[in-house]
Structures are given as C-alpha cells and as structure tokens.
Amino acid sequence: MEIQLWWLLALPAFFGLGWIAARIDLKHLLSESRALPKSYFKGLNFLMNEQPDKAIEAFVDVIKVEPQTVELHFALGSLFRRRGEVTRAIRMHQSLLERNDLEEEQKLYTLYEIAQDYLKAGLLDRAEESFVKLEGTQYAEPSLKFLLEIYQQEKDWMKAVDTARQLARLSGQSHQKEIANFYCELASQEMMNSRVMDARIHLEDALTVHRRCVRSNVLLGDLEAGQGNFEEAVSAWKRIESQSPEHLAIVAEKMLNAYMRLEKLEEGQRLLKGYLENYPSIEILNVLFDAELKSQGVESAYHLVRDELRKHPSLIGLDRLLEAQLMEAPIERKRDLELIKNLVHQQAASLSQYRCDTCGFNAKQYYWHCPACGGWETYPPRQTEEREK
Numbered sequence: 001m002e003i004q005l006w007w008l009l010a011l012p013a014f015f016g017l018g019w020i021a022a023r024i025d026l027k028h029l030l031s032e033s034r035a036l037p038k039s040y041f042k043g044l045n046f047l048m049n050e051q052p053d054k055a056i057e058a059f060v061d062v063i064k065v066e067p068q069t070v071e072l073h074f075a076l077g078s079l080f081r082r083r084g085e086v087t088r089a090i091r092m093h094q095s096l097l098e099r100n101d102l103e104e105e106q107k108l109y110t111l112y113e114i115a116q117d118y119l120k121a122g123l124l125d126r127a128e129e130s131f132v133k134l135e136g137t138q139y140a141e142p143s144l145k146f147l148l149e150i151y152q153q154e155k156d157w158m159k160a161v162d163t164a165r166q167l168a169r170l171s172g173q174s175h176q177k178e179i180a181n182f183y184c185e186l187a188s189q190e191m192m193n194s195r196v197m198d199a200r201i202h203l204e205d206a207l208t209v210h211r212r213c214v215r216s217n218v219l220l221g222d223l224e225a226g227q228g229n230f231e232e233a234v235s236a237w238k239r240i241e242s243q244s245p246e247h248l249a250i251v252a253e254k255m256l257n258a259y260m261r262l263e264k265l266e267e268g269q270r271l272l273k274g275y276l277e278n279y280p281s282i283e284i285l286n287v288l289f290d291a292e293l294k295s296q297g298v299e300s301a302y303h304l305v306r307d308e309l310r311k312h313p314s315l316i317g318l319d320r321l322l323e324a325q326l327m328e329a330p331i332e333r334k335r336d337l338e339l340i341k342n343l344v345h346q347q348a349a350s351l352s353q354y355r356c357d358t359c360g361f362n363a364k365q366y367y368w369h370c371p372a373c374g375g376w377e378t379y380p381p382r383q384t385e386e387r388e389k
C-alpha cells in the first residue's frame with residue numbers, strides 16, 4: 001500500500017523532470033525505493049508543487065547522504081545550468097569527473113555536460129577543449145555543432161570551415177551555404193587588411209563550395225571597385241543576375257556609382273531600368289530616382305516613379321513621387337504637400353526594413369548573418385513593404 005502511494009506521488013514528477021524519466025531505470029528504482037533517503041521524496045514533492053528551489057536543496061541533501069547517485073548528479077547539474085547557476089553546474093560536473101568509479105559512458109556524458117556549462121559561462125577556450133575531446137564518441141555530432149557556434153562567436157572562420165565540413169560528413173547534411181559565407185568572412189578580413197590576392201582566393205573557394213553564393217560576387221565587385229577596376233566590378237555584380245536576380249537590389253547603388261566613375265552613367269541607368277522592369281524592387285527604384293533627378297531633372301524623375309507606381313504601388317514609391325511634386329509645387333500648395341509627404345514618409349520609413357526569415361528580426365541594413373539568431377543568408381533582399389503585399 002505504501003509503495004503504491006509513492007508511485008502516485010512520483011510518477012507526475014518523473015514526467016515533469018523528463019530528463020530524469022528518460023534516464024532512470026524504473027525497475028531498478030522500484031527495487032531500491034525503500035533504500036532511498038527521505039529527502040528524495042521531499043524533493044519530488046517540492047517539484048510537484050512547483051517549488052524547484054526547495055526541490056534542488058532536497059536533492060542536494062540526497063547527494064550528501066548518497067554520493068553514489070550519479071544520475072541525480074547529472075539531473076541536478078543540467079538543472080543548475082538551465083537555471084543560469086553555471087558555477088554550481090560546473091562544480092557538480094567537476095566533482096563527477098574527479099571520481100574514479102564512473103563508467104566510460106558516464107565519463108563522456110559528464111564531459112559533454114561540463115563543456116556546455118563552460119559555453120554558457122562564456123569560458124570559450126575551456127568549452128572548445130572539452131568538445132574537441134568528444135570527437136569520435138557518440139557526442140561527436142552535437143559537439144561539432146557547439147564548436148561551430150564557438151568558432152563563429154570567436155570569428156575564427158578557418159576553424160569554422162573545417163568544423164562545418166566535418167559536421168557535413170558526419171550528419172550527411174549540406175553546410176555549403178554556411179561554408180561559403182565563412183570564406184566570404186575570411187575574404188572580408190583580407191580586404192580590410194588590403195591583402196587582395198588572399199581575398200580573391202577565399203572568394204573563389206566560396207564559389208567552388210557554393211556556386212550560387214551571391215555574396216562572393218558582391219565582395220568581388222567591391223574588391224575590384226576598391227582597386228579602381230570598375231569594368232571588372234560591374235562584371236562581377238552583373239553575374240548576380242544568374243545566381244539570384246532579387247539580390248541585384250543590394251548592389252544597384254554600387255553599380256551606378258561604378259558606371260559613373262566609368263563616365264557611362266546613361267548605360268548604367270539603362271541597365272538598372274532593365275532590372276527594374278524584370279525584377280521590380282524599391283531599392284532599384286530609389287537609386288534610379290536619385291540618379292534621374294541629378295542627371296535629367298525633376299520632370300524625368302517624376303515620370304520614372306509615376307510609371308513604376310502604376311505598375312507596382314508602394315508607399316516608398318509614393319514618398320519619392322511626392323518629393324518630386326514638392327520640388328515643382330507653387331508656394332501656396334507647398335505646405336499641404338509637405339504635410340502629406342511627411343505622413344507618407346514616416347509610414348514608408350517604418351516599412352523600409354529587412355526582416356529575418358528565421359527569427360523575424362527587423363533591420364535597417366541588409367545582413368548576411370542575422371545578428372539576432374545567427375542564421376546565414378536568412379534575410380531576403382527585399383524590404384518588408386514589398387514582401388507584405
């Protein structure tokens with residue numbers, strides 16, 4: 001009768017502590033339940049009453065009396081880490097590692113746990129060291145994922161490339177997009193240090209790994225433009241059309257500047273108008289509007305934006321149209337127009353953002369690497385206004 005009552009109490013708690021439930025051998029527990037200290041059941045009671053702090057203290061008491069309970073150490077260690085008590089988690093796992101009665105599998109699991117504690121505590125060197133030791137074990141795949149996270153945090157892109165390759169081999173999943181981006185990061189670093197040749201090699205590597213790596217052509221164009229090779233820069237950016245035409249929007253302004261430096265502004269405008277026709281984009285419209293305003297004047301800029309608005313209505317387009325109208329408006333209409341334009345402008349500005357497809361983070365600038373969720377190429381190159389139609 002007494003045992004049945006225990007079970008009534010214990011079962012819901014096992015569900016609550018799913019992790020424990022998965023690991024504790026119930027038969028074994030049943031046979032030994034009489035031997036368990038009272039604190040154990042006190043702990044379960046506290047868990048059921050949603051008092052995790054008191055439950056933890058009760059379980060800590062169990063460990064003091066019954067230091068052999070390895071599984072309980074594991075459960076508590078991971079509980080501490082999840083609750084942000086990383087120092088306690090590390091202490092608990094460290095004490096397990098110092099024991100010599102642990103089975104090989106338990107030792108590996110402790111190492112895997114303490115590596116995660118170090119990572120959570122920001123002790124990246126120690127975390128890296130522990131995860132590396134788990135190569136070739138059953139924890140190799142999740143460890144490689146953590147290592148990849150560490151190398152990205154440390155911006156150690158070469159190690160990130162190696163780790164992603166290992167992970168791809170082990171999991172059978174493609175990591176080509178990430179690897180290509182790591183090469184692009186390496187290229188950017190070399191470009192910042194004016195090591196043009198090394199940057200070129202990394203960009204070629206990026207394209208070898210991932211033929212559709214738009215970013216490598218964006219960077220190659222930047223590299224050529226930085227060297228004054230504007231023809232080559234334009235050629236690199238033009239190649240984006242065959243990879244992902246909607247990304248042309250993010251190089252439109254650079255392209256037009258390059259054409260300007262080549263004194264071929266009209267040719268550049270013609271090219272961008274073609275792009276706008278085939279791949280409608282607010283970004284390209286904006287660039288063309290400014291160029292048209294400077295080179296042909298208000299009238300021409302007004303027609304450009306009005307024609308585009310008819311085909312693809314957008315608030316940002318309307319904002320530019322009002323801007324053109326305002327320039328030409330007689331004094332008596334200026335105040336009214338200004339009022340309308342300000343209202344439209346505020347709305348348009350709040351909508352002209354890029355949004356991460358994975359986590360929904362909004363940003364004014366375009367990111368290849370989401371600052372919020374760490375995803376690569378998760379931002380479509382279109383601003384939210386265009387995407388929500």
Ligand SMILES: [Zn+2]
Nearest residue numbers: 356359370373
């Ligand atoms: Zn994100």
